[in-house]
Amino acid sequence: xxxxxxxxxxxxxxxxxxxxxxxxxxxxxxxxxxxxxxxxxxxxxxxxxxxxxxxxxxxxxxxxxxxxxxxxxxxxxxxxxxxxxxxxxxxxxxxxxxxxxxxxxxxxxxxxxxxxxxxxxxxxxxxxxxxxxxxxxxxxxxxxxxxxxxxxxxxxxxxxxxxxxxxxxxxxxxxxxxxxxxxxxxxxxxxxxxxxxxxxxxxxxxxxxxxxxxxxxxxxxxxxxxxxxxxxxxxxxxxxxxxxxxxxxxxxxx
Numbered sequence: 590x591x592x593x594x595x596x597x598x599x600x601x602x603x604x605x606x607x608x609x610x611x612x613x614x615x616x617x618x619x620x621x622x623x624x625x626x627x628x629x630x631x632x633x634x635x636x637x638x639x640x641x642x643x644x645x646x647x648x649x650x651x652x653x654x655x656x657x658x659x660x661x662x663x664x665x666x667x668x669x670x671x672x673x674x675x676x677x678x679x680x681x682x683x684x685x686x687x688x689x690x691x692x693x694x695x696x697x698x699x700x701x702x703x704x705x706x707x708x709x710x711x712x713x714x715x716x717x718x719x720x721x722x723x724x725x726x727x728x729x730x731x732x733x734x735x736x737x738x739x740x741x742x743x744x745x746x747x748x749x750x751x752x753x754x755x756x757x758x759x760x761x762x763x764x765x766x767x768x769x770x771x772x773x774x775x776x777x778x779x780x781x782x783x784x785x786x787x788x789x790x791x792x793x794x795x796x797x798x799x800x801x802x803x804x805x806x807x808x809x810x811x812x813x814x815x816x817x818x819x820x821x822x823x824x825x826x827x828x829x830x831x832x833x834x835x836x837x838x839x840x841x842x843x
Contacts, residue, residue, distance in 0.1 A: 597785075601636075602644055606651050608632040613655040629655075630690065630717040630763060631770055637695025638702075638713055638778050649691030653684040667740070667755075674735040682728035690721040710775035714767040722760040726751050 612628040629652045637645025657680060660668025672679040694713040701709035729736060733747040741750045 598640055605632045605636045605648055609648055609651050613652060630767055633691045634694045634713050634717045635774055637691050638698045639781055642692045642695030645691030645695030646688045649687035653687035657683040670739050671732055671735060675732045678732055686721050686724035689724055690717045693720045707775055711771045714771040718760055718763040718767055722756050725756055
């Protein structure tokens with residue numbers, strides 16, 4: 590847990606969460622059919638790739654909260670109608686689809702990246718809109734009565750409205766955006782991983798250098814300490830020899 594809640598991870602998550610809010614507010618004004626575009630899937634996928642499935646799920650949850658706020662306040666007419674008639678189902682749908690999209694994309698990247706990170710980037714990028722749109726259609730079918738009474742024209746079915754008139758075009762656009770940006774996501778992940786690896790290497794070198802200097806200093810001091818008594822002993826021996834030589838010489842002279 591401590592490794593996950595680092596200053597770097599928290600800062601990066603905060604930036605991505607801010608992007609989710611900004612992109613959803615901006616994208617919420619672009620309507621195709623009954624629903625708005627979801628540009629927020631890009632930072633959600635990126636968060637899942639770099640920080641893991643948990644972060645992707647949290648970013649998706651933030652996305653769901655913004656969608657729900659738009660629906661409650663009436664800024665999103667489609668969600669507002671659903672919330673007015675089926676508030677519990679609408680809350681669950683808004684929160685679950687975004688959370689699941691972030692979690693699944695992060696989990697798929699984590700698994701596939703062990704073999705091929707480039708392929709994992711495309712799979713993660715594609716999985717987010719698939720899960721988001723798929724769960725939206727399934728959840729909307731649970732409120733088919735409300736949708737049929739307010740949005741479906743005569744002669745159409747609810748499933749046709751949801752797949753073709755409501756979510757189909759949006760899904761194609763969102764999927765295309767994510768796939769086009771997948772190489773860029775792969776590059777960003779590579780840059781972040783290289784920077785983290787370089788920092789860890791620098792931190793690992795400092796203790797290694799410190800531990801390498803201490804034995805060297807100890808080794809230098811040991812010979813120095815031992816050379817003192819040895820030098821004294823050799824000096825004493827030389828003095829005794831000189832004294833004996835002098836005494837012998839003086840004895841011969843006498």
